[in-house]
Protein backbone atom coordinates (compact mmCIF):
# COMPACT_ATOMS: atom_id res chain seq x y z
CA UNK A 1 0.00 0.00 0.00
CA UNK A 2 1.38 3.40 -0.97
CA UNK A 3 0.32 6.56 0.79
CA UNK A 4 0.67 9.85 -1.07
CA UNK A 5 0.21 13.01 0.94
CA UNK A 6 -1.30 16.06 -0.75
CA UNK A 7 -1.54 19.54 0.66
CA UNK A 8 -5.22 20.04 -0.06
CA UNK A 9 -8.13 18.98 -2.29
CA UNK A 10 -6.52 20.50 -5.40
CA UNK A 11 -3.24 18.73 -4.70
CA UNK A 12 -5.04 15.41 -4.13
CA UNK A 13 -6.97 15.86 -7.38
CA UNK A 14 -3.87 16.65 -9.43
CA UNK A 15 -1.89 13.71 -8.08
CA UNK A 16 -4.76 11.26 -8.73
CA UNK A 17 -5.29 12.73 -12.21
CA UNK A 18 -1.57 12.23 -12.85
CA UNK A 19 -1.84 8.50 -12.12
CA UNK A 20 -4.91 8.14 -14.33
CA UNK A 21 -3.22 10.14 -17.05
CA UNK A 22 -0.14 7.87 -16.89
CA UNK A 23 -2.45 4.87 -17.18
CA UNK A 24 -4.13 6.32 -20.29
CA UNK A 25 -0.79 7.21 -21.91
CA UNK A 26 0.76 3.80 -21.20
CA UNK A 27 -2.36 1.84 -22.20
CA UNK A 28 -4.66 3.94 -24.42
CA UNK A 29 -7.38 1.25 -24.41
CA UNK A 30 -7.49 0.96 -20.61
CA UNK A 31 -10.65 0.07 -18.73
CA UNK A 32 -11.08 2.70 -16.03
CA UNK A 33 -13.28 2.05 -13.01
CA UNK A 34 -14.81 5.38 -11.98
CA UNK A 35 -16.49 6.86 -8.91
CA UNK A 36 -18.82 9.77 -8.30
CA UNK A 37 -19.32 12.03 -5.26
CA UNK A 38 -17.40 15.08 -4.07
CA UNK A 39 -13.97 13.45 -4.00
CA UNK A 40 -13.41 12.85 -7.74
CA UNK A 41 -14.84 16.12 -9.12
CA UNK A 42 -11.41 17.81 -9.03
CA UNK A 43 -9.76 14.76 -10.62
CA UNK A 44 -12.19 14.86 -13.54
CA UNK A 45 -11.73 18.65 -13.87
CA UNK A 46 -7.98 18.14 -14.17
CA UNK A 47 -8.31 15.31 -16.71
CA UNK A 48 -10.63 17.49 -18.83
CA UNK A 49 -8.08 20.32 -18.70
CA UNK A 50 -5.29 18.05 -19.91
CA UNK A 51 -7.57 16.65 -22.63
CA UNK A 52 -8.33 20.20 -23.83
CA UNK A 53 -4.63 20.98 -23.94
CA UNK A 54 -4.15 17.96 -26.20
CA UNK A 55 -2.21 15.93 -23.63
CA UNK A 56 -4.79 13.16 -23.21
CA UNK A 57 -6.81 11.07 -25.63
CA UNK A 58 -9.83 9.11 -24.39
CA UNK A 59 -10.86 7.72 -27.77
CA UNK A 60 -9.96 4.12 -26.93
CA UNK A 61 -10.80 4.25 -23.21
CA UNK A 62 -13.67 2.24 -21.69
CA UNK A 63 -15.17 3.05 -18.32
CA UNK A 64 -17.26 1.20 -15.76
CA UNK A 65 -18.76 3.14 -12.90
CA UNK A 66 -19.05 1.70 -9.44
CA UNK A 67 -22.67 2.42 -8.78
CA UNK A 68 -26.01 4.00 -9.63
CA UNK A 69 -29.14 4.84 -7.69
CA UNK A 70 -31.98 2.37 -8.14
CA UNK A 71 -34.93 3.94 -9.95
CA UNK A 72 -33.15 6.97 -11.43
CA UNK A 73 -32.87 7.48 -15.17
CA UNK A 74 -29.73 8.69 -16.95
CA UNK A 75 -31.36 12.06 -17.53
CA UNK A 76 -32.24 12.58 -13.87
CA UNK A 77 -29.85 15.27 -12.61
CA UNK A 78 -29.29 13.21 -9.45
CA UNK A 79 -28.23 10.07 -11.27
CA UNK A 80 -24.59 9.08 -11.37
CA UNK A 81 -24.90 8.72 -15.16
CA UNK A 82 -25.79 12.41 -15.33
CA UNK A 83 -22.90 13.28 -12.97
CA UNK A 84 -20.43 11.46 -15.22
CA UNK A 85 -21.77 13.13 -18.37
CA UNK A 86 -21.47 16.54 -16.74
CA UNK A 87 -18.06 16.07 -15.15
CA UNK A 88 -16.18 13.97 -17.67
CA UNK A 89 -17.86 12.19 -20.55
CA UNK A 90 -19.26 15.09 -22.58
CA UNK A 91 -16.07 17.09 -21.97
CA UNK A 92 -13.67 14.56 -23.51
CA UNK A 93 -13.58 12.45 -26.67
CA UNK A 94 -14.60 9.28 -24.84
CA UNK A 95 -17.09 7.32 -26.94
CA UNK A 96 -20.56 7.11 -25.40
CA UNK A 97 -20.78 3.39 -26.21
CA UNK A 98 -17.60 2.78 -24.17
CA UNK A 99 -19.02 4.25 -20.95
CA UNK A 100 -20.90 1.92 -18.63
CA UNK A 101 -22.99 2.54 -15.52
CA UNK A 102 -25.58 0.23 -13.94
CA UNK A 103 -29.01 0.97 -15.37
CA UNK A 104 -30.99 2.49 -12.49
CA UNK A 105 -34.20 2.11 -14.45
CA UNK A 106 -33.91 -1.65 -14.68
CA UNK A 107 -36.00 -2.63 -11.67
CA UNK A 108 -35.25 -6.31 -12.21
CA UNK A 109 -32.41 -6.46 -9.70
CA UNK A 110 -31.14 -9.92 -10.59
CA UNK A 111 -31.09 -9.21 -14.31
CA UNK A 112 -29.31 -5.85 -13.90
CA UNK A 113 -26.67 -7.27 -11.57
CA UNK A 114 -26.00 -10.20 -13.84
CA UNK A 115 -25.75 -7.86 -16.89
CA UNK A 116 -23.21 -5.69 -15.12
CA UNK A 117 -21.09 -8.63 -13.96
CA UNK A 118 -21.02 -9.99 -17.50
CA UNK A 119 -20.11 -6.60 -18.89
CA UNK A 120 -17.10 -6.20 -16.58
CA UNK A 121 -15.97 -9.68 -17.50
CA UNK A 122 -16.41 -9.05 -21.22
CA UNK A 123 -14.27 -5.91 -20.93
CA UNK A 124 -11.52 -8.05 -19.45
CA UNK A 125 -11.67 -6.48 -15.97
CA UNK A 126 -10.58 -3.09 -14.73
CA UNK A 127 -7.07 -1.70 -15.23
CA UNK A 128 -7.34 1.17 -12.76
CA UNK A 129 -10.14 1.71 -10.27
CA UNK A 130 -10.65 5.15 -8.75
CA UNK A 131 -12.37 5.05 -5.35
CA UNK A 132 -13.68 7.44 -2.74
CA UNK A 133 -14.50 6.21 0.75
CA UNK A 134 -17.70 6.70 2.76
CA UNK A 135 -17.60 7.83 6.38
CA UNK A 136 -18.72 4.33 7.35
CA UNK A 137 -16.03 2.71 5.21
CA UNK A 138 -18.23 1.95 2.25
CA UNK A 139 -16.66 1.53 -1.15
CA UNK A 140 -19.00 2.02 -4.07
CA UNK A 141 -22.18 1.32 -2.16
CA UNK A 142 -20.82 -1.76 -0.42
CA UNK A 143 -22.20 -0.85 2.97
CA UNK A 144 -20.99 -2.32 6.31
CA UNK A 145 -22.32 -5.86 6.42
CA UNK A 146 -21.88 -9.30 7.93
CA UNK A 147 -20.10 -10.55 4.82
CA UNK A 148 -18.32 -9.04 1.82
CA UNK A 149 -20.67 -9.09 -1.20
CA UNK A 150 -18.65 -10.32 -4.15
CA UNK A 151 -20.61 -9.36 -7.21
CA UNK A 152 -22.81 -6.51 -8.38
CA UNK A 153 -25.82 -6.27 -6.09
CA UNK A 154 -28.66 -3.98 -5.12
CA UNK A 155 -28.21 -2.51 -1.63
CA UNK A 156 -30.41 -0.76 0.85
CA UNK A 157 -28.48 2.42 1.73
CA UNK A 158 -27.73 3.13 5.39
CA UNK A 159 -29.10 6.23 7.14
CA UNK A 160 -25.56 7.62 7.33
CA UNK A 161 -25.01 7.27 3.60
CA UNK A 162 -28.40 8.80 2.82
CA UNK A 163 -27.53 11.74 5.07
CA UNK A 164 -24.06 12.15 3.54
CA UNK A 165 -25.50 12.17 0.01
CA UNK A 166 -28.42 14.49 0.82
CA UNK A 167 -26.39 17.57 -0.17
CA UNK A 168 -26.85 16.56 -3.82
CA UNK A 169 -30.68 16.48 -3.43
CA UNK A 170 -33.32 19.06 -2.48
CA UNK A 171 -34.21 17.18 0.72
CA UNK A 172 -32.98 14.06 2.48
CA UNK A 173 -36.31 12.35 1.64
CA UNK A 174 -35.46 12.66 -2.06
CA UNK A 175 -32.33 10.47 -1.74
CA UNK A 176 -33.14 7.04 -3.21
CA UNK A 177 -33.13 4.27 -0.61
CA UNK A 178 -31.46 1.67 -2.80
CA UNK A 179 -28.59 1.51 -5.27
CA UNK A 180 -26.82 -0.88 -7.59
CA UNK A 181 -23.16 -1.32 -6.80
CA UNK A 182 -20.24 -3.29 -8.11
CA UNK A 183 -19.22 -5.96 -5.60
CA UNK A 184 -15.96 -6.16 -3.67
CA UNK A 185 -14.63 -8.94 -5.87
CA UNK A 186 -14.85 -6.87 -9.06
CA UNK A 187 -13.18 -3.98 -7.23
CA UNK A 188 -10.46 -6.22 -5.77
CA UNK A 189 -9.85 -7.71 -9.24
CA UNK A 190 -8.85 -4.29 -10.59
CA UNK A 191 -5.14 -4.28 -11.42
CA UNK A 192 -4.54 -0.93 -9.71
CA UNK A 193 -6.61 0.91 -7.14
CA UNK A 194 -6.36 4.63 -6.41
CA UNK A 195 -8.34 5.75 -3.37
CA UNK A 196 -8.79 9.46 -2.75
CA UNK A 197 -9.97 11.21 0.40
CA UNK A 198 -9.90 14.74 1.71
CA UNK A 199 -10.82 16.60 4.86
CA UNK A 200 -10.79 15.89 8.56
CA UNK A 201 -14.11 14.03 8.40
CA UNK A 202 -12.38 11.14 6.56
CA UNK A 203 -9.44 10.85 8.99
CA UNK A 204 -11.01 8.34 11.36
CA UNK A 205 -12.31 5.98 8.69
CA UNK A 206 -9.04 6.05 6.71
CA UNK A 207 -7.11 5.01 9.81
CA UNK A 208 -9.63 2.31 10.71
CA UNK A 209 -9.82 0.91 7.19
CA UNK A 210 -6.08 0.73 6.59
CA UNK A 211 -4.62 0.03 10.03
CA UNK A 212 -7.55 -1.75 11.67
CA UNK A 213 -8.72 -5.33 11.23
CA UNK A 214 -10.08 -6.56 7.92
CA UNK A 215 -13.81 -6.93 8.36
CA UNK A 216 -16.98 -6.55 6.25
CA UNK A 217 -18.11 -4.11 8.95
CA UNK A 218 -15.54 -1.76 7.37
CA UNK A 219 -15.78 -2.68 3.67
CA UNK A 220 -12.72 -0.63 2.61
CA UNK A 221 -10.54 -2.67 5.00
CA UNK A 222 -10.37 -5.50 2.47
CA UNK A 223 -8.24 -3.21 0.29
CA UNK A 224 -5.38 -4.02 2.68
CA UNK A 225 -5.19 -7.34 0.80
CA UNK A 226 -4.84 -5.74 -2.64
CA UNK A 227 -1.31 -5.64 -4.02
CA UNK A 228 -1.46 -2.28 -5.78
CA UNK A 229 -3.38 0.29 -3.76
CA UNK A 230 -2.39 3.96 -3.68
CA UNK A 231 -4.12 6.20 -1.17
CA UNK A 232 -3.95 9.86 -2.14
CA UNK A 233 -5.27 12.13 0.57
CA UNK A 234 -4.80 15.58 1.98
CA UNK A 235 -3.07 16.23 5.28
CA UNK A 236 -6.28 16.49 7.28
CA UNK A 237 -7.58 13.13 6.06
CA UNK A 238 -4.21 11.41 6.57
CA UNK A 239 -3.47 12.61 10.05
CA UNK A 240 -4.62 9.54 12.01
CA UNK A 241 -3.60 7.00 9.38
CA UNK A 242 -0.02 8.24 9.33
CA UNK A 243 0.10 8.32 13.12
CA UNK A 244 -1.21 4.72 13.38
CA UNK A 245 1.07 3.55 10.57
CA UNK A 246 4.12 4.90 12.38
CA UNK A 247 3.10 3.19 15.59
CA UNK A 248 2.51 -0.16 13.92
CA UNK A 249 5.46 0.39 11.49
CA UNK A 250 3.31 -0.27 8.38
Ligand code: F6R
Nearest residue numbers: 035036037038039132133134140
Ligand atom coordinates in the same frame (compact mmCIF):
# COMPACT_ATOMS: atom_id res chain seq x y z
C1 F6R B 1 -19.73 6.94 -5.43
C2 F6R B 1 -19.10 6.02 -4.49
C3 F6R B 1 -19.09 6.29 -3.03
C4 F6R B 1 -18.28 7.54 -2.69
C5 F6R B 1 -18.24 7.76 -1.17
C6 F6R B 1 -17.52 9.03 -0.82
O1 F6R B 1 -19.61 6.45 -6.74
O2 F6R B 1 -18.62 5.05 -4.91
O3 F6R B 1 -18.56 5.18 -2.38
O4 F6R B 1 -16.98 7.38 -3.16
O5 F6R B 1 -19.54 7.84 -0.69
O6 F6R B 1 -18.24 10.11 -1.29
P1 F6R B 1 -17.63 11.58 -1.30
O7 F6R B 1 -16.53 11.58 -2.28
O8 F6R B 1 -18.78 12.46 -1.73
O9 F6R B 1 -17.18 11.86 0.10
